Amino acid sequence: MLLGSGLFLVTLGLAVSCQAGSSPITLTMALSGIESVRWQPVIAEFERQHPDIHIALVEAHESTDDLEAIYADAFEQGNATFDLVYADIIWVPRFAAAGWLLDISDRPSAEDLADFLPNDLEGGRYQDRLYRIPLRSDIGxxxxxxxxxxxxxxxxxxxxxxxxxxxxxxxxxxxxxxxxxxxxxxxxxxxxxxxxxxxxxxxxxxxxxxxxxxxxxxxxxxxxxxxxxxxxxxxxxxxxxxxxxxxxxxxxxxxxxxxxxxxxxxxxxxxxxxxxxxxxxxxxxxxxxxxxxxxxCQGGWGLAIAASTPHADAAWTAVQFFTQRQIQRRFALEVGYLPSRISLYSDPAILQHYHHYPDLLSMLERSVRRPAIPxxxxxxxxxxxxxxxxxxxxxxxxxxxxxxxxxxxxxxxxxx
Missing domain, CATH: 3.40.190.10 (Periplasmic binding protein-like II)
Structure with missing residues (x-):
């Protein structure tokens, strides 16, 4: 399905088995073309475990700027296309200040948040409120x-x-x-x-x-x-x-x-x-x-929930799934993404492939963040x-x- 200029809605429809007469909730988010390919196996696993929730992807060009514009244009026009926002760390202040993101401060447990790298987690906050859960970290x-x-x-x-x-x-x-x-x-x-x-x-x-x-x-x-x-x-x-x-x-x-x-x-x-x-x-x-x-320089991506979504609880279920330790571990082993969870930097299977992860952890702990301003x-x-x-x-x-x-x-x- 074509959405605007060069944007395609990809409905994976994998392992969805609802009872007759019922329809799954559809959550839509935008990813770059290469990201959408990398995400398909984990989306398939999510839909298998949550047959009442379907993930639809809007494919964008490879540019981070293009992806930001896709989300921003939709929100500025009052378009409720997106339920989930795959957000670069530098977008959070702008999106949160504009009222485009749902405040999720009260949803995650303190125990779960303690496993995230501090700078990655802090990158999801704006004015002391939490709007984004880190999925993958990055650093120059x-x-x-x-x-x-x-x-x-x-x-x-x-x-x-x-x-x-x-x-x-x-x-x-x-x-x-x-x-x-x-x-x-x-x-x-x-x-x-x-x-x-x-x-x-x-x-x-x-x-x-x-x-x-x-x-x-x-x-x-x-x-x-x-x-x-x-x-x-x-x-x-x-x-x-x-x-x-x-x-x-x-x-x-x-x-x-x-x-x-x-x-x-x-x-x-x-x-x-x-x-x-x-x-x-x-x-x-x-x-x-x-x-x-x-x-x-601190980089990284995470998941936020659009303030306009009518499916906030289903969206939070998706955020929890995609940012959990097992999925981040899978992304690290299969794609090479840096986890945002501290515990994975000592994971034996990951260290077998990436022996330099302990060194990266020490670098991430003293990274420099770009200014968190709208x-x-x-x-x-x-x-x-x-x-x-x-x-x-x-x-x-x-x-x-x-x-x-x-x-x-x-x-x-x-x-x-």
Missing amino acids: VLHYRQDLLLQANLPTPTTFDDLLTTAQTLRSQQVATWGYLWQGRSSEGLTAAFMEVLAGYGGSWINPDTLTVELDSPAALQAIQFLRRTITQGIAPERVTTYSEEETYRLFQDGEAAFLRNWPETWATVNSSESPISGTVAIAPVVHAPGQESRG QYTQASAILQRYLHAAITDRLPPEQAIQAIVQETQTLLQGDT
């Missing part, structure tokens, strides 16, 4: 070719200068075309990458409590200069400013680079049996300045616009920072 990490470092007798870099020096050494030895790849396209990937570098220099972007823009600092200038240096020193290609996660991981998988900033799901892909660099890639925390700490989408767009101008040498970093501060402060003050 440094992927590196451990075979190249061993051959060159070089340690894994921990600081910004270490990374630049090591990358340059490997390039001079002609064992890698590029030293370091990151996401420089004007997109949310650039925001995430910048957040990590900014935090690595001890800086911050927006204080969500005071709505103060805190970029007018030495740390912000150092962060932009570092990203620019990767290009001017030939460590990253000039075209890195057009790359998203997809382009960078493909170049890395093709053996074109020694280091890559990306999300941990990449590790499973580049180490798969089909990958030309399988077995050579390890994960480390993102680099930082001396005296500071590594803080990867105006986040607009603030990120401002950041991306001027940051991209600075890293492409179209605007001096100092001017870019001032423009970001002024426009973002105007945005935040206008909504207070």
